[in-house]
Amino acid sequence: MTLRFVAASRLPTPWAVFTMHGFEDSETGKEHLALTLGELDNTEPVLARIHSECLTGDALFSLRCDCGFQLQEALKRIAAEGRGALFYLRQEGRGIGLLNKIRAYHLQDQGADTVEANEQLGFEADMRDYSMLPSMLEHLGIKSVRLMTNNPRKVNAFASYGIQVDERIPLTTGLNPYNADYLDTKANKLGHLMKPEDYKDN
Ligand SMILES: Nc1nc2c(ncn2[C@@H]2O[C@H](COP(=O)(O)OP(=O)(O)OP(=O)(O)O)[C@@H](O)[C@H]2O)c(=O)[nH]1
Numbered sequence: 001m002t003l004r005f006v007a008a009s010r011l012p013t014p015w016a017v018f019t020m021h022g023f024e025d026s027e028t029g030k031e032h033l034a035l036t037l038g039e040l041d042n043t044e045p046v047l048a049r050i051h052s053e054c055l056t057g058d059a060l061f062s063l064r065c066d067c068g069f070q071l072q073e074a075l076k077r078i079a080a081e082g083r084g085a086l087f088y089l090r091q092e093g094r095g096i097g098l099l100n101k102i103r104a105y106h107l108q109d110q111g112a113d114t115v116e117a118n119e120q121l122g123f124e125a126d127m128r129d130y131s132m133l134p135s136m137l138e139h140l141g142i143k144s145v146r147l148m149t150n151n152p153r154k155v156n157a158f159a160s161y162g163i164q165v166d167e168r169i170p171l172t173t174g175l176n177p178y179n180a181d182y183l184d185t186k187a188n189k190l191g192h193l194m195k196p197e198d199y200k201d202n
């Protein structure tokens, strides 16, 4: 992993004016982002979100998943605290890429769940890699985080890089008739730390 910081700028949003930091992974050509707010390079754990790219949910208003809702909610919570970081990682479709995600959606349209669809295409259920994180965190001076996620793999990834996760904060939002089965599969098959009542009450 060779990650290079390229540039930073202001990014005004409806909730706060974030600073946007751009990084390039010269091995894969992927361009990753961090949106930050406030002073991060001190000992106070940083409210953080690791968000994997979901073009359909984040930009195209898709109701098939909860990604866009989680993205907004995370930015709102960081803005409310006035301090935090959102890492926007370009690992679309849990790492299989956009076009393969469309192939997976096609299989889901025919009855497969999100895990079965990946497997039918010859992929593991989750192909993501978080090895860009240590360099990004180091660049920003972040030493420990309060991580907004339901996914234990993300917590384990931090631990494996020796970065302290002070607290895991659940992020259950965005339930709708089109993503209820998807959320059930996350809870039942992908090991997400949430029970139906958690996302059904939000
Ligand atoms: N292969 C595949 N990827 C999907 C599907 N639905 C959503 N995704 C991808 O799943 C990823 C979801 O990312 P996150 O929201 O960061 O992670 P998460 O594992 O759901 O964990 P949380 O932190 O609890 O939200 C994105 O890369 C989406 O593009 C699907 O049906 N198939």
Ligand SMILES: [Zn+2]
Pocket: 054, 056, 057, 058, 065, 066, 067, 068
């Ligand atoms: Zn999504």
